[in-house]
Amino acid sequence: MLKVNEIDVYYGAIHALKKLSFEVEQGSIVTLIGANGAGKTTTLKTISGLLRPRSGSIIYKGTDITRIAPAKIVEMGISQVPEGRRVFAAMTVLENLEMGAYLRKDKKEIARDLDEVFDRFPRLKERRKQLAGTLSGGEQQMLAIGRALMARPSLLLMDEPSMGLAPLLVKEIFEIIKDINSKGTTILLVEQNAHMALSIADKAYVIETGEIVLQGQAGELMKSEEVKKAYLGG
Amino acid sequence: MLELMQQIVNGLSLGAIYALIALGYTMIYGIIKLINFAHGDVMMVGAYIGFFSVSLLGTNIMVAMIFAMIACALLGVIIEKVAYKPLRRATRIAALITAIGVSLFLEYTTIFLLTPQQRIFPQGAFPVHDYNFLGLSVSNKDIFIFISAIVLMIILQFIVKNTKTGKAMRAVSEDKDAAVLMGINVDNTISMTFALGSALAAAAGVMIGVYYNTINPLMGILPGLKAFVAAVLGGIGIIPGAMVGGFILGILETLVSGYGNSLYRDAVAFGVLILILLIKPTGIFGKNTGEKV
Numbered sequence: 001m002l003k004v005n006e007i008d009v010y011y012g013a014i015h016a017l018k019k020l021s022f023e024v025e026q027g028s029i030v031t032l033i034g035a036n037g038a039g040k041t042t043t044l045k046t047i048s049g050l051l052r053p054r055s056g057s058i059i060y061k062g063t064d065i066t067r068i069a070p071a072k073i074v075e076m077g078i079s080q081v082p083e084g085r086r087v088f089a090a091m092t093v094l095e096n097l098e099m100g101a102y103l104r105k106d107k108k109e110i111a112r113d114l115d116e117v118f119d120r121f122p123r124l125k126e127r128r129k130q131l132a133g134t135l136s137g138g139e140q141q142m143l144a145i146g147r148a149l150m151a152r153p154s155l156l157l158m159d160e161p162s163m164g165l166a167p168l169l170v171k172e173i174f175e176i177i178k179d180i181n182s183k184g185t186t187i188l189l190v191e192q193n194a195h196m197a198l199s200i201a202d203k204a205y206v207i208e209t210g211e212i213v214l215q216g217q218a219g220e221l222m223k224s225e226e227v228k229k230a231y232l233g234g
Numbered sequence: 235m236l237e238l239m240q241q242i243v244n245g246l247s248l249g250a251i252y253a254l255i256a257l258g259y260t261m262i263y264g265i266i267k268l269i270n271f272a273h274g275d276v277m278m279v280g281a282y283i284g285f286f287s288v289s290l291l292g293t294n295i296m297v298a299m300i301f302a303m304i305a306c307a308l309l310g311v312i313i314e315k316v317a318y319k320p321l322r323r324a325t326r327i328a329a330l331i332t333a334i335g336v337s338l339f340l341e342y343t344t345i346f347l348l349t350p351q352q353r354i355f356p357q358g359a360f361p362v363h364d365y366n367f368l369g370l371s372v373s374n375k376d377i378f379i380f381i382s383a384i385v386l387m388i389i390l391q392f393i394v395k396n397t398k399t400g401k402a403m404r405a406v407s408e409d410k411d412a413a414v415l416m417g418i419n420v421d422n423t424i425s426m427t428f429a430l431g432s433a434l435a436a437a438a439g440v441m442i443g444v445y446y447n448t449i450n451p452l453m454g455i456l457p458g459l460k461a462f463v464a465a466v467l468g469g470i471g472i473i474p475g476a477m478v479g480g481f482i483l484g485i486l487e488t489l490v491s492g493y494g495n496s497l498y499r500d501a502v503a504f505g506v507l508i509l510i511l512l513i514k515p516t517g518i519f520g521k522n523t524g525e526k527v
Contacts, residue, residue: 048415074417086412088405099405102398103417151417 001026001186002047002078002155007056007066009039009046009210016042018210019056024155024188024203029181031189031197031218033231034207040190041083043207044157047188048080049073060155075103077154081161083190085144089133093124096132096143100150110150117146120176138169145176155186162193174200194231198222206231236369241492242485247376247445249484250383254438255461256468256476257390258431264407264471265427267326271333272313273435274458275340280306280436281449282344288359295360299382299440303433310432311425319421337454344451352450355443379441386437387477390430394473403427407471456500460487463507469517478518 002024009017017039024030032040045051047058049070057066065073079100088096097117101110118125121142127135132143141161148156158177162170170193178200181187191197198204198218206214206227214226221227255277262270280302287298317336321329364373394400405413406423414420442457443449464483468475483503490502510517 050411050414070414071417071419074415080415082412082415086409086415088408088412090408091401091404095401095404099401099413099416099418102402147416 001061002188003059004043004047005057005059007046007053007058009042009051009053011042016210017046017053020207020210020212021056022205022212022215024186026186027181027184028202029177029187029189029200031191031201031204032207033191033194033197033204035231036192037209038207039210040207041159042210044080044082044159044188044190047073047078047157071103074151077152078157079148079151079153079155080157081141081144081148081159083159084163085137085140087132087135087140087143087147089131091132092129093132093135093143094128096147097124097128097150100147101152103151109152113150113152117149120179121146138165138172141165141169141173142176145173145180149180149185153185155188156180158187158189160190160192162191162196170196194227195222198227237492240370241488243370243372244376244492245485245488246481247379247383247441247484248488249481250380251438251441251445251480252457252461252464252484253477253480254383254386254434254441255457256464256480257387257473258435259462259465260468260470260473260476261403261427261431263465264473265403265424266318266322266329268318268329268333269462270431271330271458271462272336272340273431274454274456274461275337276306276310276313276432276454277435277439277442277458278344278449278451278454279309279340280432280439281443281453282348282439283436284440284443285353285355285449289356295378295440295444296382298359299437302436302440306436306439307429307433310428310435313432314425314428319424337458341451341454348451350451352448355447355449360444375444379445382437383441386434390434391473393430399423399426460500460503463503466517467506467510469520472517472519475517475519 004020004022006019006021007017008019020043032043034040042051046053049068053066057064060076060078065076088099097114104110123139124143124146132140135143161173161177165173174196177187177189189197189201198221201218204216204218204221205212214221255273258273259270262268283302283305284298287293287301288295313336317332318329321332360375362373362375364371394403402418402423403426405416405418406420410420442453460483461480464479465476467482468479483506486506487499487503490499
């Protein structure tokens with residue numbers, strides 16, 4: 001479904017991603033794990049079109065999207081839950097969700113998806129008239145996920161959805177991710193919480209200073225000594 | 235007491251004009267964090283278009299105002315595309331200096347094309363009557379200014395609150411990258427903001443023409459600066475703040491002219507700026523919002 005081929009991305013003079021390649025298969029959950037600053041967020045930003053690679057290509061459903069405008073990429077079915085949630089704090093919960101469906105014109109289907117999001121996250125329904133900035137961290141994360149789902153994506157990019165959340169909430173969020181995937185949405189998940197990410201993913205890539213250093217089935221990586229030492233705390 | 239009421243009523247129309255200009259300042263600041271110092275001059279261009287519409291085409295004042303709004307909406311979009319867009323990633327001071335450049339460009343191009351002489355709005359364009367009620371004297375021009383300004387503010391509020399474009403404007407103002415991830419076209423949204431803000435300035439320009447009866451190429455400077463004060467007073471970037479700030483400043487100015495000395499009018503306006511920057515730099519409606527991590 002998504003094929004990233006040897007992309008090189010720079011922030012000014014800093015070489016952030018070095019010939020990075022990986023693949024996401026339709027219907028799967030793929031995770032990119034790695035430490036802070038390894039290049040995980042950069043990878044997602046590049047897929048979404050916020051950053052442009054200097055070389056290499058990104059192929060989505062057979063189409064080269066490397067130099068396509070971000071709006072077009074959303075329209076093609078890739079949406080993102082950005083790092084730190086980035087909900088529109090001064091807008092209501094409902095308006096945030098509407099923004100997620102910004103490019104869609106099928107009003108009836110939008111209303112249906114809105115109901116679906118509210119079914120999935122009843123807290124958001126209760127608070128739909130409230131400003132997003134007044135929500136708790138966990139609720140904001142749910143809103144960010146709901147907002148991305150409103151675009152009805154085929155591929156959902158998730159950047160550290162567990163960041164800053166209490167352990168119980170982290171578990172809940174990962175359950176939600178699994179559920180979204182089981183309903184047919186492919187997921188590319190970026191995480192520092194390697195243990196949780198590996199426990200739900202099909203395939204995993206380990207990224208270090210802009211390069212993939214390990215890859216394999218998530219279950220295998222979980223048992224690998226290298227991964228255990230570096231990312232699983234033992 | 236009656237006299238105080240009278241002064242406040244007099245101040246309402248001036249305040250409405252300041253509020254309209256301040257709205258454009260605050261919207262543009264909200265979306266690209268630029269103090270658009272050319273905003274007062276866009277208002278001046280609007281006043282001229284209104285003037286020519288009335289004097290050459292013989293339209294009534296409402297039609298003149300609509301012409302001016304359309305033309306200035308376009309002018310605002312062009313200014314943004316030509317002058318500010320190339321600087322989107324430059325330092326803020328570069329954009330600010332450019333704004334001053336655009337301001338001077340508009341002023342002196344108008345002087346070059348139309349001479350620096352002031353022009354007088356034709357008498358027939360707006361026959362003035364005074365009405366009396368409850369002992370207060372109100373002229374129809376004050377009523378016209380006040381009501382049209384309020385109508386425009388209601389329309390603006392509706393656009394910003396309820397339309398897709400308005401919501402996109404708020405989203406882009408708050409977080410450009412997140413807005414891009416929603417598929418919002420940031421460039422078009424910024425253009426739309428300049429169009430709306432400039433159209434409001436143009437309406438204010440025509441109103442100033444009606445209010446003072448004369449227009450000249452440098453007429454945008456002082457009201458522009460005062461509207462800036464109004465925007466800061468209300469809390470820059472905050473739409474209701476601009477409205478409230480505009481009215482407060484207009485009424486304050488009229489009170490100073492009425493009770494004190496009209497020579498101090500401008501000093502008081504800028505004194506307000508100094509005070510607000512000292513006491514509450516975020517303005518009346520501004521708050522320091524922390525970010526949740």
